Amino acid sequence: MTDAPAPAARPHETMLIVDFGSQVTQLIARRLREAHVYAEIHPFHRVTPALLEEIRPKGVILSGGPASVLEEGSPRAAPEIFTLGVPVLGICYGQQVMTVQLGGAVEGGHAGEFGRAFVSPTGEHANDPLFEGLFEDGREEVWMSHGDRVTALPPGFEVYGTSPGAPFAIIGDPARRFYGVQFHPEVHHTPRGARLLANFARNIAGFSGDWTMKAYKDEAIARIRAEVGPEGRVICGLSGGVDSSVAAVLIHEAIGDRLTCVFVDTGLMRAGEAEEVVGMFRDHYNIPLIHADESDLFLGALEGISDPEEKRKTIGRLFVEVFEKHAKEAGGAEFLAQGTLYPDVIESVSVTGGPSVTIKSHHNVGGLPEKMGMKLVEPLRELFKDEVRALGRELGLPERFIGRHPFPGPGLAIRCPGEVTREKLEILRRADAVFIDQIRRHGLYDEIWQAFAVLLPVRTVGVMGDGRTYDYACALRAVTSVDGMTADYYPFSHEFLGETATRIVGEVPGINRVTYDITSKPPGTIEWE
Ligand code: XMP
Numbered sequence: 006m007t008d009a010p011a012p013a014a015r016p017h018e019t020m021l022i023v024d025f026g027s028q029v030t031q032l033i034a035r036r037l038r039e040a041h042v043y044a045e046i047h048p049f050h051r052v053t054p055a056l057l058e059e060i061r062p063k064g065v066i067l068s069g070g071p072a073s074v075l076e077e078g079s080p081r082a083a084p085e086i087f088t089l090g091v092p093v094l095g096i097c098y099g100q101q102v103m104t105v106q107l108g109g110a111v112e113g114g115h116a117g118e119f120g121r122a123f124v125s126p127t128g129e130h131a132n133d134p135l136f137e138g139l140f141e142d143g144r145e146e147v148w149m150s151h152g153d154r155v156t157a158l159p160p161g162f163e164v165y166g167t168s169p170g171a172p173f174a175i176i177g178d179p180a181r182r183f184y185g186v187q188f189h190p191e192v193h194h195t196p197r198g199a200r201l202l203a204n205f206a207r208n209i210a211g212f213s214g215d216w217t218m219k220a221y222k223d224e225a226i227a228r229i230r231a232e233v234g235p236e237g238r239v240i241c242g243l244s245g246g247v248d249s250s251v252a253a254v255l256i257h258e259a260i261g262d263r264l265t266c267v268f269v270d271t272g273l274m275r276a277g278e279a280e281e282v283v284g285m286f287r288d289h290y291n292i293p294l295i296h297a298d299e300s301d302l303f304l305g306a307l308e309g310i311s312d313p314e315e316k317r318k319t320i321g322r323l324f325v326e327v328f329e330k331h332a333k334e335a336g337g338a339e340f341l342a343q344g345t346l347y348p349d350v351i352e353s354v355s356v357t358g359g360p361s362v363t364i365k366s367h368h369n370v371g372g373l374p375e376k377m378g379m380k381l382v383e384p385l386r387e388l389f390k391d392e393v394r395a396l397g398r399e400l401g402l403p404e405r406f407i408g409r410h411p412f413p414g415p416g417l418a419i420r421c422p423g424e425v426t427r428e429k430l431e432i433l434r435r436a437d438a439v440f441i442d443q444i445r446r447h448g449l450y451d452e453i454w455q456a457f458a459v460l461l462p463v464r465t466v467g468v469m470g471d472g473r474t475y476d477y478a479c480a481l482r483a484v485t486s487v488d489g490m491t492a493d494y495y496p497f498s499h500e501f502l503g504e505t506a507t508r509i510v511g512e513v514p515g516i517n518r519v520t521y522d523i524t525s526k527p528p529g530t531i532e533w534e
Pocket of ligand 1: 366411412413415455490526529531532533534
């Protein structure tokens, strides 16, 4: 989990989220931000009286976590949190920590509750401000995921809600305005959980909702200026994706021409991609831009390589080399900008500090800053994709750019299983273009997180006109997702699929068969490699 940046003074009413290592802690912040509440996440062991004094939170949320409060040495909340005089909400592990620290009891050994459950409010608390707009038909669906549970309430606490498996599903101390919930209101599986969190912030802790993307933008600009200083120069790698585009425009607003962008054309871009990106940045924004056509280098190095990780590593290594070369030419930048987002951070870093399994080596310019003696500027590090889009709108980026589907750094190489050749890339580009055109024509582009074609390394027999064909098969992939971490395949109609297959086989020489990938993530990943 990342530490939130620590500006000198908090310009907004602040919710402190104490992180006990849950995989979904960031979602608490995200739900609160949707309600225009500014939230900062700090790991439990860094929450000291000095930090509390610095932040002066208007409310505190204790996150879930993987530990058991019954284990020796398991994490605890800083006791000063409970004497600040501000409302506290404990979620799952946070509820249990609060319970044991304030004099109640938690037991293990019960059959845990995992998954969907229904919570109902207890009669006398049904009209509590925490429940505003909730429980309209008597109960709410929630997501439970716990082994231990509260068995005795601390002094001052009452039961506010129950579920069949959790008699203390919601507890509260009305005098101190402390609440605890056994379930996870922050996840999508608790459909109305966001409302509960918003109620806690607005109705219980009295937040006015003063945090907006406009405010974030202004603060991020101020922060970049402070970080980079009055003379500092920044280099930013543009990929054509929303993240690096938004980062570049934001930094440009902050420091103007002291930003230089480098667009490395790997030869693995989609049809028309390079022209579009370069055009937008040069023409629309007048941002100094180096367009490095390095396709020969990349495609040459990929010759003979068919292992996905080897492809990724080759591209990553070359990208760093090429980027470094052009950045040096741009002259004297001390800072490197990256459009790193929160999902990039959690998928590759283990919150417990232990080793996590590498599913795919993500391509980025990691390692470069130390090597080049550069400092990093990562203005989007705490944001989720949809927030980056909101920020892009705030910055006035054209909608066509903001709404773009994500495109991976290694590009079409990972959509071309087996060896990558120019011939295959050309076929893939054409099929992909038809697929995207179909999606746009049917008005589906914005409903889909990502859609693309994959050129399969198999040839199949077909018949066209009177002749036999022996050409490549292509797979189409389209998914819906909130953040790319999980995904469902998009349920196109049969008509759509049929029409698209007909168009691809008819319009793209080299392809005679089309399949549709209906695997979700997990167990599949979004990209094929
Ligand atoms: P997977 O395939 O891991 O993809 O389910 C999740 C999201 O990440 C994108 N992706 C990448 N993005 N560099 C990137 O910048 C990469 O190396 C990379 N690999 C996958 C993928 O397109 C999807 O949006």
